[in-house]
Amino acid sequence: MAKQKKTPRPKADTPKGFRDYFGADVAERKAMLDAIAGVYHLYGFEALESSAVETVEALGKFLPDVDRPNEGVFAWQEDDDWLALRYDLTAPLARVFAQYRNDLPTPYRRFAMGPVWRNEKPGPGRFRQFYQCDADTVGSGSVAADAEICMMLADALEAVGIERGDYVIRVNNRKVLNGVIDGLPVYSDGKTTFPKVRNVDEMMQVKMSELEFVSPDAILRTIDKFDKVGREGVLELLTTGRKDSSGAEIEGVGLGISDAQAVVRFLEARGINNDETLRNLRNFVGEPIEFDDGQVVPKNIEFADGLGELSDIADLCAAQGYGPDRIVIDPSVVRGLGYYTGPVYEAELTFEIEDEKGRPRQFGSVAGGGRYDDLVKRFTGQEVPATGVSIGVDRLLAALRMKGRIKADTTGPVVITVMDRDRMGDYQAMATTLRNAGIRAEVYLGNPKNFGNQLKYADKRGSPVAIIQGSDEADRGVVQIKDLVLGAKIAETATLEEWKDQPAQFECTVADMVARVREILDR
């Protein structure tokens, strides 16, 4: 038997990768999410709060083929089932729609806001519980649903305080991307690339075994880096590779230079407005076209289809006054390799911030989404078209803080100090009087012996005002009002003489207290 030991005290720590949110953090996020929810509600979307716990089967991210699945999710076994915390709000939406499809209206427009959990290696600024804020329309295949979400996203950004001109919603279509990639060679011997259907003769001249398949995903992944590495970077990555900023060698995709140039031409097809962009993109479709370098791009039905959808979205938005100052067709938008099947969109904040090295750069993406038509099918066998967006709550909140656009009231309470322990009822009455006037107020409830501690407490609370009433003041029916904001300013700049005058503290009658406190708060 093991020796009996005294149990050591438990550690008071959040688990690694988890954190707590205090006062202003909670209030600021809530104010932002409330504003977004207001916009979503106005557009006819309904709130949904799905269970935080799902069966692993419903989440479908992995199967419990090992003793304990832990790839990406927090999971535990219960009898024969595995349960897990949701890792996003989309997988639960698919489950909910499949489960309640006979009762829910179709299309089902819903928004959802709440924490999700990822079982990933925690790191600085990388947390394993964080907020997501999603809006989706399930059961509509119409691009009007995509256009609506783009416009709603623009409204939501303005509602939280991002001004017009400081953001843009960039729209693309995965069919267009797939169409372009489909027109590209898919085999490479490291120097030359070979198209899927053309150049069979040429391909016969090299041994097939020396050819490597160029994955469309690899091309897509590279295009996704266009924002970060730019034109030259993408050209290098699509061909023979490049050194990244740390000096590490990144392998190239293996396309020939002319193919890579064709891709970059596509990425740079964004014109001065959506009409010009769509005109430029039309060059990549229609009748087979031949480029200067002799490359031929055949007519591509998927591309044409996607281009038509993009054109419809641009028209629908323009008809509501959402022009290219807000909603921009941009062929370089990819939105990862996910499950998107049609339109994709992202919200980018265009104002400049400094990167970690002090260089200016755009703030970047704060929301993204697109059309996904296969998620509900897993459950029902029926394809259900859906489109939706997810706002990066922490990033958008960070942007609002940078721009000073936080709308939450984070002022501390008026603190009524305690000079005489036997008169708690009187002090409470002052707090009640202030509260009845709508002013946040509280009585100091710690040990009142040390008055300095009471003022330190008020300081820590961010209190704008402290109220002081000793027995002398009580006898005379007055209170001392200490303006803590002004007091702090004076303390920073005042001379000793000025300090002695204590202009930040004054006396008033009990009857005047509310009015005088309000004067300070309104200042």
Add this chain to the structure above:
Amino acid sequence: MAKQKKTPRPKADTPKGFRDYFGADVAERKAMLDAIAGVYHLYGFEALESSAVETVEALGKFLPDVDRPNEGVFAWQEDDDWLALRYDLTAPLARVFAQYRNDLPTPYRRFAMGPVWRNEKPGPGRFRQFYQCDADTVGSGSVAADAEICMMLADALEAVGIERGDYVIRVNNRKVLNGVIDGLPVYSDGKTTFPKVRNVDEMMQVKMSELEFVSPDAILRTIDKFDKVGREGVLELLTTGRKDSSGAEIEGVGLGISDAQAVVRFLEARGINNDETLRNLRNFVGEPIEFDDGQVVPKNIEFADGLGELSDIADLCAAQGYGPDRIVIDPSVVRGLGYYTGPVYEAELTFEIEDEKGRPRQFGSVAGGGRYDDLVKRFTGQEVPATGVSIGVDRLLAALRMKGRIKADTTGPVVITVMDRDRMGDYQAMATTLRNAGIRAEVYLGNPKNFGNQLKYADKRGSPVAIIQGSDEADRGVVQIKDLVLGAKIAETATLEEWKDQPAQFECTVADMVARVREILDR
């Protein structure tokens, strides 16, 4: 090797004991919690949103001495640690205060609202994820903190829509309860009970081995049932036992009848006002007193201490105008066996509802709490006084629904139907016009072919109004406005002739649309 099988489709189900909240459910709860948060904030309390995941060590409810702990919490192993979902909001508060005690103001007033998880057997109406809503003051030993929470709780109930007179905050003190129990005999031979200190001679006459210890917890547990089983029930339970409503035999605690009567006298000490209650309670303390039956209750310091605190709380509340119509000293309040060490309080809704058998009964408790001074000590070794309340979110919400006091706007959106697929831009423009006027609106985005389906959709959404514009109407610059609320009423009661007149549908110019829709909404 196992045979390859086609993977079956996953089941679209919430795990057992979990549920999803839709539209109105979410909106109604949010409106209620926002109103409560408003009151808490006004009292100087700060929001705290702690991590949903804690180390099992910090939760401290159990130790991972078996392979997988699952007593009451959802837990999983991570390397050498066990993590778990929080089962309430108080244990995380203790951890947070211990972790951040040097940075947090003391006293630390915080409120918290969010889901908690319990790994219990699910049943009808018993869920394994549910909301809690707590407010606590950590670091104040003053009963002014307890009084404040009682008054704040009263304000919170009124803020969500419970009218004065429909609720009462009942206050007691565990020291008083402990004091009474401490004055009781603690050994029983099944017929006679033997006090701890007195009657040693009498005890010597029976064999010690035939005596059973009467646990103070058993007495406390029985007192806790006073509300449910009444005076006679408690007398039976404290002595020889009773049959419950299902006919099952419940074992008695084993007190003698005179001791049981003394307990009931205590429970019934509540007078017509707090002064009288306190006067009645004073009979249980002070100099040793002797009852009619010869039982002697000795002077009890803990009782006297608790009674003093109760008296202070009543005085503080009365001084702020919170009289016994709202805050009542009630010796029968126990609040379970938990960790309470001083004042305990609960909010009871006093209006009548029907129980499952149609008999009238009071709605009952919707919130409870009290003082607990030992929770932080686990972490730091230092005792930190704390007091706080938890509102039963689902119960309070149910009460508001019963009383028709829900404040959330759960009206569906105006639905603009689609008569002509090519004019989506026009329909979207109508929705935009309505939204710009602050009216919730959306365009039908399903397949528009079957117009009946569009109206069925509007019906499922709870839409008050549908807008219809075919090409004829468009040419004339008008829309049809269908009043769906009035329409539903007429459909229920109208004759065929009245039905043909369709008074619930009318035509107006596009320019008048907003005004006419608002008329219907305002009705």
